[in-house]
Amino acid sequence: MSLTNEQKAIVQSTLGQVADADQLAARFYDRLFAIDSSTKTLFRGDMAEQRIKLMQTIAVVVANLDDLSTIVPAIQSLGKRHVAYGVTIEHWNSVGSALLWALSDAFGEAFTDEVRDAWATAYGLIAQTAIAAAYPQPEEN
Numbered sequence: 001m002s003l004t005n006e007q008k009a010i011v012q013s014t015l016g017q018v019a020d021a022d023q024l025a026a027r028f029y030d031r032l033f034a035i036d037s038s039t040k041t042l043f044r045g046d047m048a049e050q051r052i053k054l055m056q057t058i059a060v061v062v063a064n065l066d067d068l069s070t071i072v073p074a075i076q077s078l079g080k081r082h083v084a085y086g087v088t089i090e091h092w093n094s095v096g097s098a099l100l101w102a103l104s105d106a107f108g109e110a111f112t113d114e115v116r117d118a119w120a121t122a123y124g125l126i127a128q129t130a131i132a133a134a135y136p137q138p139e140e141n
């Protein structure tokens with residue numbers, strides 16, 4: 001799985017057009033808790049701060065999509081830290097679904113299949129990197 005240059009540009013351009021990042025994050029968490037209630041109790045801190053942290057990290061990742069290798073170490077440590085928060089591999093799927101839903105909700109018809117595919121591929125790459133670091137499989141050694 002890899003991102004084409006066009007997909008990188010699509011993801012970067014969509015994020016740049018988000019009118020209200022905090023609202024997007026709020027809708028994302030609402031959706032996450034609705035589709036996977038097991039994620040609810042994992043969040044113990046202030047959700048207003050969490051929304052900011054999430055969107056800031058997404059912004060950094062998206063800004064660096066052109067050279068993923070520069071952020072791979074950061075994504076690997078993010079994945080490992082998330083194990084300590086009680087996050088499972090299955091939770092990564094729920095977060096991906098909730099993120100795509102929130103984007104689609106924010107952009108409406110502008111969230112075409114092409115845009116969805118670009119985001120799904122980008123998220124898939126990030127999730128795969130985090131998961132491989134956080135839940136190492138014996139056969140990968």
Ligand code: HEM
Binds near residue numbers: 043081091126
């Ligand atoms: C691209 C994916 C993700 C990004 C960018 C992201 C970002 C962040 C950031 C920046 C933090 C602050 C603490 C830290 O940096 O370690 C955090 C904490 C946290 N994240 Fe994520 N995360 C992602 C995926 C997930 C997933 C899949 C889950 C599963 C439900 C999750 C649940 C949590 C929880 C429970 C915390 C701790 C909250 C607390 O202390 O109350 N995150 N995340």
